Amino acid sequence: xxxxxxxxxxxxxxxxxxxxxxxxxxxxxxxxxxxxxxxxxxxxxxxxxxxxxxxxxxxxxxxxxxxxxxxxxxxxxxxxxxxxxxxxxxxxxxxxxxxxxxxxxxxxxxxxxxxxxxxxxxxxxxxxxxxxxxxxxxxxxxxxxxxxxxxxxxxxxxxxxxxxxxxxxxxxxxxxxxxxxxxxxxxxxxxxxxxxxxxxxxxxxxxx
Numbered sequence: 001x002x003x004x005x006x007x008x009x010x011x012x013x014x015x016x017x018x019x020x021x022x023x024x025x026x027x028x029x030x031x032x033x034x035x036x037x038x039x040x041x042x043x044x045x046x047x048x049x050x051x052x053x054x055x056x057x058x059x060x061x062x063x064x065x066x067x068x069x070x071x072x073x074x075x076x077x078x079x080x081x082x083x084x085x086x087x088x089x090x091x092x093x094x095x096x097x098x099x100x101x102x103x104x105x106x107x108x109x110x111x112x113x114x115x116x117x118x119x120x121x122x123x124x125x126x127x128x129x130x131x132x133x134x135x136x137x138x139x140x141x142x143x144x145x146x147x148x149x150x151x152x153x154x155x156x157x158x159x160x161x162x163x164x165x166x167x168x169x170x171x172x173x174x175x176x177x178x179x180x181x182x183x184x185x186x187x188x189x190x191x192x193x194x195x196x197x198x199x200x201x202x203x204x205x206x207x208x
Contacts, residue, residue, distance in 0.1 A: 051204075054078045057102045057181050062204035064197040077101025077182070081201050083194055096187035096194050098201045102179045103172075115153035116142065118172045122182065123155045127168035130186055135161035141169070148207045150175050164188065167195075171202060181205075 052069040053060040056078045063069050068084045078101040085093035120142070127137075138158045145152035156169040166188035173181045183205055185198050 049204075052079060052081070054100060057100065058175075058178065059100065059181055059205060059207050061098075061100060061183075061201055061206075064200060067197065067201070074099075074101075081198075083197075094187070094190045094194055096185075096190045096198050098183070098185045098198055100183045100205070101181070103182055115144075115151060115172055115174060116155070119153040119155040119170050122172070122184075123157055123168050123170035126170065126184055126186065127157060127159060127166070130168075131159060131166045131188065133161055135159045135166075140167075145171070145173075147173050147205060150207070169199075169202065171205070173205070175207075 050063045050065075051060045052063050061079075061081065063081055066084055067081055070080045070082070071078060074080065077099045079099070081098040081100070083094050083096060124137075136159070138160070139155065140158050141154055141156035143154055145154055150173050152171060152173040154169065154171045156167060159166040159168065167186065169185040171183040173183075175181065183202055185202050187195055187198060190198075
């Protein structure tokens with residue numbers, strides 16, 4: 001089970017996140033689909049966007065133009081969605097990743113407490129894993145959601161270390177009679193347009 005404690009931020013693990021972009025490895029292959037303003041299901045008029053189906057979790061998400069979905073070498077979850085950095089130099093690649101999948105024994109799942117506790121614990125744990133340096137954490141979002149009739153909770157932290165801001169957003173969906181689903185979006189020093197697109201991936205989460 002992931003360690004849950006106050007997040008202390010250090011310099012982001014750029015190499016880890018970049019590797020995830022190509023083959024997604026030790027980045028707590030998390031999740032991603034937090035329903036923020038506009039509600040679940042993506043934005044209106046997005047019917048022509050590419051959708052990636054995740055049969056293991058019974059879900060699908062939008063993959064924005066210029067982003068890629070990857071299912072290879074994941075330690076956790078079923079898919080990662082990230083900006084395509086294949087033509088970029090390593091130090092130019094944006095540090096942004098969306099991960100989606102089912103809960104398993106390594107996560108603090110809905111059976112362990114309220115959805116708020118689950119979302120908060122996992123948002124802190126994933127952020128600590130990716131950005132383990134001391135920093136101040138501020139809660140930006142802590143809201144109940146409903147996705148296709150299923151209760152959900154989304155929590156987002158802003159983590160500050162000096163002039164660096166990192167964001168950790170976690171969504172948990174309790175499907176009650178089926179496996180719960182989690183989604184995660186982490187980014188730091190990322191252009192605004194990519195942040196918007198990453199949140200759009202989160203918002204687009206829906207069930208087959």
